[in-house]
Amino acid sequence: MMTAAADNDQPRNDRELLERVTHGDRPAFAELVERHHERFFRLAWRLLRDDADAADTVQEAFLRLWQQPERFDHRRGVRFTTWFYRVVVNLCLDRMRKYRPEVPADGPDPAADGSENPEHLVDELRRHRRLAAALERLPPRQKAALVLCFYEEHRNREAAEIMGVSLKALQSLLIRAKRTLKQELGSLSGD
Amino acid sequence: MKHGHGTDGNGNRDDSRLGYLLPLYGSDVDRWPATARRERAAILARQPDLAVLVTAERCFESLLANQPQPPAAPADLAARIVAAALPTARRPPEPASLRGFITRLFADFHLPAPAIVMATMLLAGIIIGFSLPMSTGITAAATQPAAIGLQAALDYQGEIL
Numbered sequence: 001m002m003t004a005a006a007d008n009d010q011p012r013n014d015r016e017l018l019e020r021v022t023h024g025d026r027p028a029f030a031e032l033v034e035r036h037h038e039r040f041f042r043l044a045w046r047l048l049r050d051d052a053d054a055a056d057t058v059q060e061a062f063l064r065l066w067q068q069p070e071r072f073d074h075r076r077g078v079r080f081t082t083w084f085y086r087v088v089v090n091l092c093l094d095r096m097r098k099y100r101p102e103v104p105a106d107g108p109d110p111a112a113d114g115s116e117n118p119e120h121l122v123d124e125l126r127r128h129r130r131l132a133a134a135l136e137r138l139p140p141r142q143k144a145a146l147v148l149c150f151y152e153e154h155r156n157r158e159a160a161e162i163m164g165v166s167l168k169a170l171q172s173l174l175i176r177a178k179r180t181l182k183q184e185l186g187s188l189s190g191d
Numbered sequence: 192m193k194h195g196h197g198t199d200g201n202g203n204r205d206d207s208r209l210g211y212l213l214p215l216y217g218s219d220v221d222r223w224p225a226t227a228r229r230e231r232a233a234i235l236a237r238q239p240d241l242a243v244l245v246t247a248e249r250c251f252e253s254l255l256a257n258q259p260q261p262p263a264a265p266a267d268l269a270a271r272i273v274a275a276a277l278p279t280a281r282r283p284p285e286p287a288s289l290r291g292f293i294t295r296l297f298a299d300f301h302l303p304a305p306a307i308v309m310a311t312m313l314l315a316g317i318i319i320g321f322s323l324p325m326s327t328g329i330t331a332a333a334t335q336p337a338a339i340g341l342q343a344a345l346d347y348q349g350e351i352l
Contacts, residue, residue: 026273030273034269045261045262055268059275063272063275128254128257131258150217150252156216
């Protein structure tokens with residue numbers, strides 16, 4: 001059974017840790033980082049598709065938290081993770097706008113490698129690559145909406161809150177993203 | 192009440208309505224809000240063949256899900272973040288007072304101690320300079336007799352009147 005003293009040494013929730021971080025508590029900051037860095041690395045990677053960029057972004061987000069923890073105002077009833085999602089997403093969007101990679105519309109033709117793949121497998125590979133390229137080409141905010149709602153499994157309202165947009169705007173971004181991707185796949189079947 | 196084929200009570204087409212709702216909430220009905228879930232059930236009850244839209248959305252999601260998965264975060268990422276953060280100077284909270292503002296000002300400019308001393312002396316010099324009378328010793332000496340003469344003339348006129 002956990003004693004009261006031990007309980008004090010092991011903060012149970014993010015808000016308490018953050019309160020300690022506000023007062024310069026380094027172990028509390030280290031614990032927040034340990035607790036959440038993996039999740040936010042995954043999010044950043046999904047948006048940036050680059051290990052180093054994702055790691056740098058997460059590091060930058062946590063550095064901001066350490067330098068100005070008072071910017072998170074828990075009195076507004078926002079959870080720490082929701083707020084931090086917003087910080088990471090915004091940093092990713094900034095990077096995506098600055099360093100948008102040129103992505104080829106298609107990779108090498110899977111049928112051209114001479115292997116004896118069944119036709120459906122080749123089609124599957126083509127679709128897979130076409131979708132990957134289309135995902136990369138999505139406008140940053142559409143991609144963020146898709147990643148938050150589909151891959152991170154946030155409800156639309158949560159995703160809207162994270163992105164700092166209205167529910168309608170989020171839904172519009174999501175619909176446009178999916179429509180673009182489906183059109184890309186549709187054009188493949190028409191090739 | 193039975194509605195027209197392929198429309199709800201308001202005349203909206205079922206296929207376009209379901210085609211709008213599916214990308215919003217996905218193929219998994221458990222993730223739909225209650226109101227939209229009832230609407231979906233009503234549409235599929237009226238037109239069971241529209242289940243093909245649900246299947247198409249599921250196929251699309253399956254393709255999305257098969258995209259490359261994020262790797263694990265670098266093993267040293269957490270340690271790196273903590274190491275990078277701890278030596279970093281923490282910005283003090285937003286200034287709530289003049290003293291806080293000045294403290295923040297000096298913290299942001301990172302002035303070395305001699306520069307702070309020089310700046311303080313300069314500031315003190317300016318303040319003292321402005322607080323003293325504008326006249327110097329020479330001008331004061333030159334204007335003093337004229338002031339006395341004027342006062343004497345006034346006094347004199349006063350006696351006549």
